[in-house]
Amino acid sequence: MEMKYVPTTCPYCGTGCTFNLVVVDGKVTGVAPYQRSPVNEGKLCPKGVYAHEFVNREDRLTTPLIKKDGTFVEASWDEAYDLIARKLKSYKADEMAVLASARTSNEDNYAIMKFARGVLKTRHIDHCARLCHASTVAGLAATFGSGAMTNSIGDIAQSKCxxxxxxxxxxxHPLIGRRVMQAKKNGAKIIYADPRLTPTGKQADLYMQFRSGSDVAILNGLMQEIIRNGWEDKxxxxxxxxxxxxxxxxxxxxDYSLENVSKISGIPIDQLKTAAEWIAKSGATAILYSMGITQHTVGVDNVKSIANIQMLTGNLGKAGAGVNALRGQNNVQGACDMGCLPVVFTGYQKVIDEAAHKKFSDAWGFPDGISAPQNGYEVTTMMDVLTEKPGELKAMYIMGENPMLSDPDLTHVEHAIKSLEFLVVQDIFLTETAQLADVVLPATCYAEKDGTQTSTERRVQMWRKAQDPPGQAKLDWQILAELSxxxxxxxxxxxxxxxxxxxxIAKVTPSYGGMNYERLRKPEALHWPCPAADHAGTPILHIGKFSHPDGLGVFFPIEFKYPAEVPDAEYPYIFTTGRNLFHWHTGSMTRRSASLESEVPTGWIEINTEDAHDLGVADGEMVLAKTRRGEIKVPARVTKEIMKGVMFMPFHFAECAANVLTNNALDPIAKIPEFKACAIKIEKIQEA
Ligand code: SF4
Incomplete structure (x- = not known):
């Protein structure tokens, strides 16, 4: 028996923990701690511990599939490439759209960005950052000049609040939660604001339960209290x-007096007062946020409000402080960095900027040019165009994404995807989206490839190949290069x-310019920006000056607005969604992990105890959850831990898909959907 350990980076959340893959006789069989990682220091959450379990599943895709008469038939790579090439060449550039992937490597994402803009010459490329942190990219770029987490994970332990x-x-992000607990042990105050008393809230010194969608009012109220007391950092x-x-x-x-904010949000005035004082007077307050802030029609406003309060209190450009946007997927930061967005090339170089457009056109050397210097469609807009302007978009190429479970209003998404004339999906499993494809290409997972991914703290880390891919599966960038x-x-x-x-990538991307594999192989890797070979990387942004040309941070005055859909007589409750410790996004990997699936085998809807009493619903009872988009049957979980009037579902589960219910109303700037607030009603299921 031959056994080896291969250090690599976790393929799940954006924390970027490192672990060893245990390889026995050429096959990945387990996960073992890697103590030298400065991110997780050998510790892992359950998803990391079981990150080997889906790798050698029998249902991995192993050969190209072509749909004939509604049924997938195995094909050779040449047959698949010939068909795809012939079909894609028959469309005009902007009749095609491309979705990149926050799950795959920077190299794969760079390859598909180059394929989209250089081979297909389409402007329409996006990925699921649109669904999670598009508001962060837009909001922090406007306020600070750079749309990323300002500080680093280890730095959170130094916070005073x-x-x-x-x-x-x-x-x-459990291993970021560990840093919060370290800060608490060091004496920091922990404030938690959320409609649900989650495991995070249970560790807080101050828990503020609030109505989903009232974030701007809360943050404005806190800022008013800080200014009224003269606590701002003048x-x-x-x-x-x-x-x-x-x-x-x-x-x-x-409007933003604490009395008024308390009425809007449901948070008691004394709690708001305490929070304002702790935030302003701690000396080093870190704000951590995620999709509860970003997934709203006011997502950009929410992010700007967080930037406002941190500038107001001087909590930027120093250790233990910052605006810490916790990005969801392992490489959602990297997929954005690689230009898999409809407005930028790599490193956020704008496609409408003449000099940037010429730079990429010259660097790539496509004899017939690249996509036009105009912004393209966001994924949410693509879905609307497909349903509302038939014939404008005809073909789509999707790498490692599953919009048939991840996007809002799934009935609408299904209609959109089925409106396509031609769909290619490149993935590791036959996902809900792949099942609708005309051609499916088998790709490799993280355990089968070298590459890099960029975590939420802008740290660019290595994946290392631990085993050969199954069957004829190929590397994502290799597939795109061969097809090109x-x-x-x-x-x-x-x-x-x-x-x-x-x-x-490093040659055309200034923020990655000083990176190479030799430097990235070290356990600490590098944080961008790292513009030169002798640059040590940047764990904390905005020390001394912000990233705008004048070096100043910009305050944006923001007025509170209610969500696009609020409760009414017909749909009387607020509905919100989120994740669970044991599962990850659309579950294509975690639901194929026996250990994780046995922990949490299906979804549920959380209902406050008093609401359940009013509805006559018992814990565990199957109920009908209905919104204006659709309805699903789902078991009720009755709990005091969710605010009265608010209901919650995890979105990982196809058999009770929360996104059948969610609203695809969009933030006007970031075009992110309002997953986190819409109106819902619950009906008892009558016995036949
Ligand atoms: Fe993986 Fe995130 Fe868990 Fe770390 S915290 S082991 S990166 S899922």
């Missing part, structure tokens, strides 16, 4: 920011290895 809003950190405001007076004019309005060659562009994809791809 940690304010967590819209993030169930202990379940979604020196920071004077030297490092602009437009403070405009902010003050809004937050000091009577079939379409006449072999010269533009000369790569022999993932390292070759990364070398090209």
């Amino acid at each position: 940690v304010f967590i809003i819209g993030s169930n950190t202990f379940e979604q 020196e920071f405001i004077a030297n490092r920011t602009k437009d403070f007076e405009a902010l003050k004019a809004v937050v000091m309005k009577p 060659a079939k379409m006449g562009y072999a010269g533009q994809f000369p790569w022999q290895s993932a390292e070759d791809v990364f070398t090209e």
